[in-house]
Amino acid sequence: MSIKTSSIPLRVKESLIAWIFNIPTIAILAGVVIIPTIQAIYISFMFYNLKLPHETRFTGLDNYISLIFDPLFWQSLKVTTIFTIISVILIITIGLAFAILLSQNFKGRGILRALMLIPWAITGVMAGILWRWIYNPEYGLLNVFLNSIGIRIGSYAWLNEPFTALLCVAIAYAWSFTPTSTILYLGALQSLPLDLYDSAKVDGAGVWQRFYMITLPLLKPTIMVILIITTMFSLKELGLVYAMTQGGPGSETTVIGWLLYTEAFKFLDFGKGGAVGIVLMAITIIISFIYIKLLYREVF
């Protein structure tokens, strides 16, 4: 009895099938990521202002050079860095604290876990409006609360004072993003081997020792993942700044996302806006690359 075999080798055949199955993903990615990115890079080398459509031309590095000489660009980089550092620290620490709390067995844990997710479900601009009310100098919840407990803050304008505006936006951002980190931590906490804790207990390790010696080292991969995600998202934040401060007072909350929005969508200068976007993309890629390198070296 003879077996009829196909003329196409099995490896080629499998590869072909894999490609066929991947075509929809590739097409979607090409349509919404790859082509727009290439186009953005291309536009960033052009004078491309929708208000001056007849003057569109290739200008090489002009947009990048004008960014280098724009003090607002450097200010926005500084603001973005401070904003990212504050937000990431808050998200990582508060998220971990909540996750540890919610991993304990107590009555109402399910409800609390569900409540934790609320900030996550609220869009950036809505969260911004909400927090603007909280920080309102005259009738905002924060001043009312502080004054009621004896901290005589009066009608302090949190979002309008240069010293507190950015911190307030970062706190609002941490509030919206903390549920994400809490969920990731919770998943990781539940997979930690309990026997390690039992042995540590037998050896006389206290709560803090168990946390520092077992929990924290084992959570390192999760922390790194959260670090990458929160950093990437913080770098491109716009919604909260848009709703809360519009980059002010002065340029105290002018993050790079706000600069990009202003250049591209207020001035319709897509060339310069594109250049800001590419710089932002480059910064994000570099930071993520460093994180990933660290993650693989330290963890795996």
Next chain:
Amino acid sequence: MGEEKKINRRDYLKYTGAAIGGLVVGGALGYVLKPSEVIKETVTAPAATVTLPATTIEKTVTHTITTTITGSPITTPTVRPVTLDFWRWSYASDFVARCLKRFEDHYGIKVNHLEAPSAEYYAKLLSLFVAKTPIEVVTVRDEYLEEWMSAGWIKPLDEIGVISKSEIEDYRNRLAGPSRERAFYKGRFWGLPYYTGTYVWYGNKNLIKKAGFDEFPKTYDELYEQCKALYKEGVKYPISIWPGHAMEIGVKIMRDVLAAGIYPVFDENFEPLWRDNDKLIKIWEFYQEAWKNKWINPADWTEETSYMIGEFAAERNCFGWHSYYQLNAFNDPKRGGKAAGHVNIFNTITYDKKDYPARALGYARIYSITPWCEYPYESWLLIQFLGGKDWEGKFWMAKQWFLNYGLGFGYPELWNDSEIIASAKAWLLPDPSFIAEIEKTAIAHPHSIVKWATEWFEAARPLYQEMVMGTRTPKETQAQIADKWVELRKKYTGK
């Protein structure tokens, strides 16, 4: 199997005859039942110093309008029951919707009333223009009239071929101040005014009396003294710098430039003339000092109108600078709280009064049509209703805006209207004639005749705010604001 039915010659003639008969009877009935009278409305001009040419509008039930206007003959358009897309920034939306209903009911034209938040309006409209969206009527701030005009996003009304020259001339003669300047910008007819106004200083007379002053300040030195005394008296923030968004900051810079006696503000090559001006530095130092002394509420940078009205109502603010229509709320017993009846306009403050006249800033917002407008005649009717004469020849909408919201009108003849005078006397303190005096010195936004005005505002906002907050010196702010102006001029003009 069914039997095949054939139509014979006799049946054919029978049915055809019946059909023709039916048509004849139907036509005759339609003719008999049709209202035979042609509604004639003879529109006469309201009492005014300018004579309005006799305008006769004949309206039939099919909404055919024949316009016979003394002057050049124009085509006879027919009012079609179309839908017009009309864009404006959000303000008094319900009121506008009610007014538009009157227009719709009269002409049978539907108006698609579209709005964007005030701060977003410019960007929203730009995206629509770039996409060549067929919008009929748009509201234009003078800050971007030049930009929209030169980009071809709005079209001169004298080009649409449905308005006679005499009608245009009539509007030119009846309009005044910034409204006429903007409506007839660079010799073309761009639209009719939504509202107009003048930025003025205002203050709470009651509060300054309590602080020991009989008169409002005339110079920045006097303003300083009064703020100091008011603060001592317990007025939390004697001076309001509300609002803080980019466009208003641009206007404030111009206010200060004019107060320093710099006029014109740039030369014929658009070179800014406010660099290294000591008087301007002194004025800005006043604001720095006021901020340092906590006489200014930082919330002014971000809060909305209602917040600012609340601050005046609670007498936490004494002085402010904005369009005079704000007094409509301040002096309203329902909204003005403790300040109601005490907020007065006073003369423009200058650095010193000695060597230059005080100048106020005037402005106008107009209704225009876009080049993608599909129904020019119907759009013109809407623009007339909103910013000019209605079918009765009355400036109905302008009057409604003033009576309900205190928004200024571009037609001086409306000051003869008894209802307007009665309303103004209640809130436009000390006296409505005072604003007329100030308006005589008013100039339309001097910075808004350039294409880069909106971009310049955005760039100037953080610089000005940082200067007030003391993180930037007035001298360097002057230079940086001027440098930004020059940079944008080069971008838009190449020189």
